[in-house]
Amino acid sequence: MHVDLRFASCLPLPRPCGDEEPEFWRFDGNLRSLRGSHSHPVLEVAQFHLVISHWDMVLQRRLDCGSSGYHAPVMPHVPRSARGKRSIRKKVEGKPLCAFDLLATVAGKLLSERENSLASCDNTGTSDPAAAKDTIKREQIDSNERSIKFEAFDLLSCNEHPKSSKATSSGPTSPIVKSEISDEDAVGGESKFIEDSRKIGCGIAAVAENFDNVRISSCSMESHECKDGSKKLPQGQQQTAGNATDGNALYRLDGLVDLDAKHSVLGSSDSSVEVPLHRNNIYRNTLLPKQEDGMDLAACNDDDENSSGCTHPTVVTNKTSRMQHIGDRRIRKLLASKFWRVAPTMLQDSETSNYDVEQKHTLQGKRMCYTRQRTQRNSSKRRKLFDRCSVSVCGGGIYDEDVSNLCENGGIKLETYDSQGNLCEANGASSTTTGQKSCYESPEYHVKLSIKSFKVPELVIEIPETATVGSLKRTVLDAVTAILGGGLCVGVLLQGKKVRDDNKTLHQVGISHGDKLDNLGFTLEPNPRQSPAPLTSSEDPNFLSIGCAPEPLDRISPVAPAVVDQGGPDATQFLQICPESDHDSVPSPTDAASSLEKTKANSLALVAVPPMDTEALAMVPLRNKPKRSEATQRRVRRPFSVAEVEALVQAVEKLGTGRWRDVKLCAFENAKHRTYVDLKDKWKTLVHTARISPQQRRGEPVPQELLDRVLSAQAYWSQQQAKLLLKPPASAETRLLL
């Protein structure tokens, strides 16, 4: 059995290379989609990962990072960020923002835009800088459950950049992406959806581009059509941007993003998101084609941001997360395509086909969609969450220029808190400066990582057949608990390499800079060196939420371990967290399927599972065939007594070997535990026994006399049977002849 844990953390995503395969990624049912948008924000991104949960045992935990040092720097500048900043700030209210929030915000904006048709996004320029600047909108996933699947998620962090509007797209430096959603209301709901998603994707991409740090995992949302038309890019990059413009897009964000309440639980407290942004991480593909459009997408919004958007970063966790399988291919394609595909059906491209499947899953799986409405509704929740959550920032430059400096330092930042717990970023651009400084400067700031889930490696459990289901459950629970509690060890992977020195600071390790963050990954290892992490299970059993913890790697590692796992004995589990830009590092789990199945319905969120290393893979194993569920407990063995054999032989001599039901009625009428199948089987074994040497016989000896009778009867009835088979025809012919 596998337990999947989600890692909400903001790990860098594996990089999205077109080349790479997305295999790593898997989606779970739990995705969060964002929808709707707010204008401002900027996103940054996020990571995502996958998750698999067969068991749905996902616990969420939250890890808080100590203050170690990171700041979250910042958000990339968003070109039109002004709004974004605002929004962010507003939302933030001093609280840290979560990547999720950002996403949510963006989605919201998008939605709102859509609705309002306020912003039709243009490509870059269209939106006013002011308006556009914060383009990010959140979209929420549809409450409708449309789900869009993203194969990969990245977390996006949105930032607003007041000043640079377009820059984001083009400018590598500025990570900020604007997303505007153009309203293309015309588009049908789904289409809108798609569009939105595109936008989002685009925005993300843009962000990514802007930021070095930001990574975009794969977005595979494709919109069927880019109505925008303006840009129909070859599917890939361009689309993203162009599409983005379209009004509706759904974005799902993975783990980090949460949106809603349903999942709310998770979000609530625990998860913090980190978002590292690195350019590197970002897939090029994903990256917007620099198109302005994409950039534009982001743009427009505004204020909403506050409320809906960034402000609440909500983390959504799906209780049920299903895994979606995403074909590696798909992933790859996605990556390659650089988009996110939004609507399954919509996809027209060849790639789409792949997506379709996924999409189906997603669709099937109920997903959390955030709709704006929801977002708004949830806003309060989100905020709460938000508070809890730190905002992720991209080193990549999401923030303002000031921030940008900070950003340079590290892409990783997820969140930073000041000592007082305020999020630097949360404040948005305005605060950014200070926050950044503070972050960098003061050790007080913490980087938070949120790991949504960890996968639990396969657990092997043996239980007597006679055990009850309840005992089975307990057993499993214990196993999981044990694993989580103590046996796990968390490994930190940076760029595919394990970071073994626990004493190094994150900064030393390179995490501080966004660059490596991309590659940051966590693994669960069976070895229990470390203490068990406290298992905290969030309300939802399904998730483990890990709080974010800012800190040096050391901390992180410890944290992570706690979270999850269980794993099979052998396997090391893998946290899906991180793959990053380097896809390589990430192992790709293959389990998605199972998870998908399970989770489909429920979880909206998609999780991408990073490819696992070998170890990781081990972790992932899909469900093994359960030997037998207890439900099907095997009957107790009740050897035949000599008396029973006697009765059986006698009955068979009389009735023959093909009338077991009659034999049963005749000789074992009262032996309810002996079925005719049992009698047949027993006869079979008796015949066999009679034919083997006495030395080979086992069990209670059966009198030879009976065995002889068995052989006689067997021979007789076999002959009779043969006659029946042969005669009839013969007889028939004979008759005819006669």
Next chain:
DNA sequence: TTTAGGG
């Protein structure tokens, strides 16, 4: 449900 067989 029974039978018949493989596991």
Next chain:
DNA sequence: CCCTAAA
């Protein structure tokens, strides 16, 4: 004993 395809 279990599991199943066939009948």
